[in-house]
Amino acid sequence: MADSFATRARLDVNGKSYTYSSLPKLGERFDIAHLPYSMKILLENLLRHEDGVTVNADHIEAVAKWDAARQPDTEIAFMPARVVLQDFTGVPCVVDLAAMRDAVTRLGGRPEQINPQIPSELVIDHSIQVDVFGRADALDLNGKIEFERNKERYGFLRWGQKAFENFKVVPPNTGIVHQVNLENLARVVMARELSDGNGGNELWAFPDTVFGTDSHTTMINGIGVLGWGVGGIEAEAAMLGQPSSMLIPQVVGFRLSGKMPEGATATDLVLTVTQMLRKHGVVGKFVEFYGDGLAHLPLADRATIGNMAPEYGATCGIFPVDAEALSYLRLSGRSEEQIALVEAYARAQGLWHEPDQPEASYSATLELDLGQVKPSLAGPKRPQDRVLLEDVKANFNENLGPLVAKRNGGQDQQVEGFREEGGAQPQAGALAAKPVSRIILDDGEHELADGSVVIAAITSCTNTSNPAVMLGAGLLARNAAAKGLKAAPWVKTSLGPGSLVVTDYLKKAGLLDELEKLGFYLVGYGCTTCIGNSGPLPEEVSKGIAENDLAVAAVLSGNRNFEGRIHAEVKMNYLASPPLVVAYAIAGTVDIDLTNEPLGHDSDGQPVYLRDIWPSNKEIGDTIAATVGPELFAQNYADVFKGDNRWNAIASPEGDLYEWDEASTYIKNPPYFDGMTMDVGGIDDVHGARVLGLFGDSITTDHISPAGNIKQDSPAGKFLVSRGVQPADFNSYGSRRGNDDVMVRGTFANIRIKNLFFGGEEGGNTLYFGKEPPEKMPIYDAAMKYQADGVPLVVFAGKEYGTGSSRDWAAKGTNLLGVKAVIAESFERIHRSNLVGMGVLPLQFRDGENAQSHGLDGSETIDVTGLDDGKARAATVVARKAGGEEKRFEVDVLLLTPKEVEYFRHGGLLHYVLRQLAAKQNA
Template sequence: MTDSFSTRRQLDVNGRQYTYFSLPALGERFDISKLPYSMKILLENLLRHEDGGMSVDRSHIEAVAKWDSKAQPSTEIAFMPARVVLQDFTGVPCVVDLAAMRDAVTRLGGKPGQINPQIPSELVIDHSVQVDVFGRPDALDLNGKIEFERNAERYSFLRWGQSALQNFKVVPPNTGIVHQVNLENLARVVMEQEVDGQLMAYPDTVFGTDSHTTMINGIGVLGWGVGGIEAEAAMLGEPSSMLIPQVVGFKLTGKLPEGATATDLVLTVTQMLREHGVVGKFVEFFGDGLQHLPLADRATIGNMSPEYGATCGIFPIDSEALRYLRLSGRSEEQIALVEAYAKAQGLWHEPGQPEAEYSATLHLDMATVKPSLAGPKRPQDRVLLEDVQENFRTNVEPLVAHRRTPEAERALQRFEKEGGGQPQADRLAAKPAVCSRIHINDQDVEIRDGSVVIAAITSCTNTSNPAVMLGAGLLARNAAARGLKPAPWVKTSLGPGSRVVTDYLQKAGVMDDLEKLGFFVVGYGCTTCIGNSGPLPEAVSKGIAENDLAVASVLSGNRNFEGRIHAEVKMNYLASPPLVVAYAIAGTVDIDLTREPLGKDRDGNDVYLRDIWPTNKEIGDTIAATVGPELFAQNYADVFKGDTRWNSIDSPSGESFAWDEASTYIKNPPYFDGMTMEVGTIDDVVGARVLALLGDSITTDHISPAGAIKKDSPAGRYLQERGVQPADFNSYGSRRGNDDVMVRGTFANIRIRNRMLDGVEGGYTKYFGRDGGEGEQMAIYDAAMKYKADGIPLVVVAGQEYGTGSSRDWAAKGTNLLGVKAVIAESFERIHRSNLVGMGVLPLQFMDGESADSHGLDGTETFDITGLDDGSSKTARVVARRPDGSEKSFQVHVMLLTPKEVEYFRNGGILHYVLRKLARKAA
């Protein structure tokens, strides 16, 4: 390690001496007293990883130390997390690549055991359980049985990884949601590691392959969600390139009023930050209000960073963080190290201390927070509880307009003409109601627009929070005592974030009350919030289809995008767990719960929400009496061991994985086929054809395979050819370990528009072959394979913000496997550009003001890309040859931004770079 600024110091804690890189020592050279907490974490990271310039040099350290809060991000730095957290959907491809690298390093003369994560890497299996069974005592057991049947191949593979890989651990299914397990058990807050014979202490920082990794920000751990390629790079010891960010300060004062929950607070914060605009920025919470904000509430706010658009939403280390560490069963030695290190580094927060300098500052008095929901299709669209009915009636109108008969349409027009000044709700109320009569649970009932067909206490955001979970339980107790029940058409479910939650609900005596209202535990994992909501009861499904009803879900999740929760549910509202229970009883969102009764008690009296809502004191007293360290200690004592189902799975043994050629889930990818020890060069591209000509804001969702696999798609045909019936397709997410499935789904989004085709949506292109001609329309995958057989390289041409959205590794992996050598775009989303480099696809950017349109490109051209000069040139020349023989020549920027990226690219990608480096060590 280089130490240009002589900041190494010693810290004595628990009778042990730790070496650390001192921020106060650096502060003797630079004034860092006003740096935000998160910037200090970045600064320490650079100090510790300074290596003379390959990744970090003194100029990077100076750039952060002299951080200009108002400057637009422009300086690239390398960030190396302390550990990686994976979930199973995104984690399986990472382990597949590690297994493939073990085979490849053996062929290069190395040994399989050389390929291991270089930093602690933990995978939590939480994305595979679905709510197939609900509302009954055996729902947990039956859903678990179905989960293991569906995912046997994937779980067998992960069990191999658990035993074969060093520095890699797996938290088995039926344990909890990754972010809650991370918060309750995996997070260290301060790491310790022996390096070159010295015991080092440094901040716990984390990359996670799930966007809600930011939940860990609540306890002072800097981390965020990344794609699989970035995660793999970090696991293999390679830093990630990032721009020095702006940091938005969010000052919290006051405390939550009676009746308001942490969910209401985070929905308010999300709305405020979305309106301000924090995409690509850090958000940091401070102020005297922190002393009234329990750690669980902080974690709830940090969790929803993706929803308000920030890279992270972090809180500092303070006495509340220590209290939570003690509550969750961490050792006293670890707690002492966290406190001593944070204080020594100036990372400790005390009420009333001087404020840091921020790029911008927002303020919220928490006393002003009111009960809220968000919806019906975006998490930032907050609506007050008192306005939900009006919100529903306004938003349902366009969803049902197509159902009107000509007579109803004329009647509506007459009404609007006569009463045009009336609110939307009145206009809607004037129309004839549409309903479907169904028979369910031995009752004849009616469902209509706004009927709540899913009420789910689910997702990491809220199921980690004792206040809202026990609040839901106490509300259920009060409701059950009055004889209230959920509407018979509501699919109710309870997906606790960990087994600790179930234990304290049982200890408080409210689990029975939740079950009386249908909220039986259905699984420990990310269920309804990611669309694993399972099928609706057949009668409900038929009733929806009969009149094309616009029904609703109410869930305690963090995402409610169109089509995400359930294909048959058009309106989705995020709410606190107590409100989920309330709406299950009401059975509709077409109600004002602040004024109208939920239902009637046994004596026929109206029962209002206010009658059964628990007080803040009641909730607080229940938490104090039920939530203690012993619950965490007993549930996490053997967290990596698993249950009987997990331990009975057959899995291969040995340092190298025994690939099953018949598997349609796990396959050895072709990235390293034919690889040698010789490092390549960055060569010109000659005679390339355009695979896709795309517009602005092409997201990774457009590029990367996601969701259901269609029967007649290339991926669907592939599976059927191998004996997989459409009913057993599962999803692209579950098959991310099979490149043959995933490459067939790349650029296959039903909403993508290839401008080479007029008015056609979906993953199609024109294939011109060797001789050009008019071009034949076909699936992008099919055309790419024909071009590959012809020996013709491919390019993608796009507009602004190419690759925006979540950092999906398959958006880059699939592009590579299709044979795309370069992407020419007006601008790139930062992470996707980095992922393309990591997979050996060259990102090229049009000069300012130039575009495909300005150059008259229509996708019929052949392209030569020259002047790359083995990566040393910052510009290249593109010659586009049209079918008529004319040419268009223009310059582009070569978006290899650092020397390390040039090295990655010469090697064919980041994994190839690491492979050769390790193989050389063996030699």
């Protein structure tokens, strides 16, 4: 380990002596006092990992001399201190590691070479579904169903926990990964024995930094931990000790001032921040929060803001370590020894924040007076589309037209043709009278109409970590129940807390019973509705929706509301605070102005308004003080990795190599390494490709990567039936991410995706041009025909391609379909990286250009030339129509660093790692 700038120093805390890379010592050579907090974390990371090869003195100097105004152009290597995974993305990670053990053995290596080199913890939180709701035994029944559905996956993870070093699993029914990370796993400052370079070890202290296989890993930024979401491919590389290449980022400062007003919640704040930052443009940038407003912002509110970084597009949204961070560590049951280390290290490194300290230099600065925050929702299909509570009714009606245009005899229009922008769209002609479906439920006949709320879910990491909004929801439920109000009978209500701690403080406050009175029974501890695990709607409700093709709504306290994500039958989805979720469950519709219209009527028939039952900020604060304490965290995390009887009863194999079951439809040895040798390929031009998909803007990883339920008549459903799986046992796509046969069949198969081959028609279809006339068929079927023909494929898309969750299968499935390049107007950061990691070339249109501007309709054959084995920063696309007409245009090659070029030559990041390890063993 090199130390070019002589920064190695000692820190004595709690009777222990720690080695650390001293930023103040570096500050004797460079003026680093003005650097943002996050940039100092990057700087320390480089100092500690300097080896003269991956990290050298020039890299350190580049960050030390960081120019806030400079566009990113300098590559550095970042190595996180640990990795955190959730089970939907974690299972395929462990599958890949198991496959790599097989592959490295074939290449002459040893299985034990494939082991996480840094602490890697997986939290099982994505498999619970809301099958049962609205009853006291919902938690137990959903848990039984979960274990029955997923016992094969869970057995595989138990094998992984035994077979791999530095790998731990937090079993089901513990909490959501990001909340467990915040409440228990995060160290803030790490203490670890590291090599001293002379054959021995020494105890080091360094910042806790983390990669997570979920984009909302950024929630941990709220407590000063630098981390962000990555694809499973990049996470696996980090686990295997590989650095992550990145460009030195710009850092946007966000100054907070003032104090939150009465009636406003952390959810309202984060939706406001999200809208502001999306408008400003922070994709690929760090965002850092500071200002005197931090003094009035509890840690839970900070975590809520950090959580939504993917929604405002930033790599991270970080807060500094300060007295509030220490208070939270103490509240959440961390040891006094650890708290003392965090404070001493932060102060010694100049990472400690005081309210009156000088401001850092930032690439740009935004400001928000917290006192101006107003009650808000976001929707109906993007988290950045904030809507004031008073405007929700109008927003619903403005967005209704395109959703019901076909029903009204019109055409399903795209207002701008090629684009699919967010926000309100004009009405598609005059709407006919809104139809009503009459349904019979247990308590009698009811009417469903456009805007009826059929799902009201308190769910997801964004809000369920926050006592203010969770207890606020309980207090509102208490006040509503006291007036005789109930949830509308057609609403599927659910309560999915982020951890066991939340349930305990709701019980302690006497509010869990109050939520149950309104139908919000505990359904499980996991992401549930926010990731599409909302479960089936009651049969009568489903029939009522289908009868008149109703545009019904979901209201949830989540962070994602993309099309087709929440439920296949729900066309409009609004994000809201937990108290507003309860309010809309009572109202039963989003076609209402809750600021002026009554929610319902009390037992005397008098109207009850939202303002009548909304708890005050003081009441919420007093309830938090009386109920939330360290003892709740201590008792719930005492044996966090142990699991219950169901978990410990699951059978799992033994041995260093996994015994693959050829009959399994859950876990399968993937084909990525089939036929792999030690020979490295090149980056070749693409010739004679066909267009698999022609897409508009905001194609999310939900659109690309399979998620949610598997339809029986889909390619994946037909495959499962052919393997003897009954439709009732299909489970979800997410639960089957360990089987490539299922996942590749679901790639680009989202019910809401719109391939512009067919105008505005929804569904994962394409045209196969291998015959005349071209044949319409599912994208998977066409891709397999093209593969049989030996024809490569490309995808065209608009802006923000790959936005959303960090799903590695959005890249893996694209690769397995035979797609060689994706040509888009812009890419979201994680998905672009994942495409590179799987050997799919990301190409970007020049400003102002897209497929439409070049007159492309998808019938063309495509060449991509001039790649020059990855040396070229631009390439030429030649599109040939059937009549011989050619269109040529330049695109940018988004292999952004030399390391990415190297990965691509190897066929992908994992192939690169495998060859490096095998070469080391064979040397």
